[in-house]
Amino acid sequence: MGAVISNTAPFWQRKTLAELSWPEWEALCDGCGQCCRHKLEDADTGEVFPTRVACQLLDTHDCRCSDYDNRHAAVPDCIQLTVEKVARFDWLPASCAYRRLHEGRDLAWWHPLVSGDPETVHEAGISVRGELVNEKALGDNAALEDYVEETPWT
Numbered sequence: 001m002g003a004v005i006s007n008t009a010p011f012w013q014r015k016t017l018a019e020l021s022w023p024e025w026e027a028l029c030d031g032c033g034q035c036c037r038h039k040l041e042d043a044d045t046g047e048v049f050p051t052r053v054a055c056q057l058l059d060t061h062d063c064r065c066s067d068y069d070n071r072h073a074a075v076p077d078c079i080q081l082t083v084e085k086v087a088r089f090d091w092l093p094a095s096c097a098y099r100r101l102h103e104g105r106d107l108a109w110w111h112p113l114v115s116g117d118p119e120t121v122h123e124a125g126i127s128v129r130g131e132l133v134n135e136k137a138l139g140d141n142a143a144l145e146d147y148v149e150e151t152p153w154t
Contacts, residue, residue, distance in 0.1 A: 010113065011024050012024070012028065012097075012101055012106075012107060012113065013106065017083045017086065017098065017101055017102060018083045027113060028097040028098055028101070028107075028113070029097065030095075030096075030097050030110075030111050030112060030113075030121045030126070030127075031062070031063050031064055031112065031118055031121055031127065032063055032093075032095065032096075032121050032126050032127040032128065033054070033058055033060070033063030033064070033127055033128040033129070033132070034050070034092075034093045034095070034096065034126075034127070034128060035079070035081070035092065035096070036054055036055045036057075036058040036063075036065065036128075037050050037051060037052070037053065037054055037055070037058075037128055037132055038050075038051045038053045038054070038055070038135065038144055038147075039051065039091060040144055040145065040148055041091075048090075048091035049148045049149055049150075049151075050148075050149045051144050051147040051148050051149065052131060052132055052133060052147040052149065053132060053133055053134075053135050053138065053144060053147045054128065054132035054133065054134050054135060055075060055078070055134075055135065056074065056075065056134060056135045056136045057071055057074060057075060057078075058128075058132070058134065060128065060129065060130070060131075060132050060133075060134060061129060061130075063121075063122070063127045063128055063129055081098055083102075086098045086099060086102045087102060095108065095126050097111055097113075108124075108126075109124075110123070110124035110126060133147070
């Protein structure tokens with residue numbers, strides 16, 4: 001017999017990702033900024049390597065998009081996460097709330113919905129705060145390959 005979840009449990013424990021309302025879906029974003037860093041895929045192995053370069057719209061201190069509602073105008077290939085994409089994007093970091101819930105795990109203690117504090121994601125070292133350079137700050141001759149992290153995302 002499966003576990004019974006009470007109606008007083010948080011929405012992310014009572015609903016599947018597909019059942020979430022838009023505000024609930026958006027609230028799952030922990031503000032880590034990991035998905036807004038540029039990534040490179042090894043064509044031979046399929047491994048995805050994060051870089052130390054942020055999307056031009058990422059506020060690298062707050063780890064939030066500086067123009068979320070209009071981001072596709074400036075960054076047409078910005079990814080809008082959906083239930084289907086979460087299931088396909090194995091490059092999402094293991095810490096990602098969407099990935100965690102998709103895999104049947106609960107939100108971590110540092111997630112703002114659990115802690116009640118948006119700073120815990122930064123305090124726990126999950127966010128990209130202070131780790132990335134904005135792509136607009138790169139020199140004309142800079143290449144993403146020069147900013148690749150050594151360890152692929154798993």
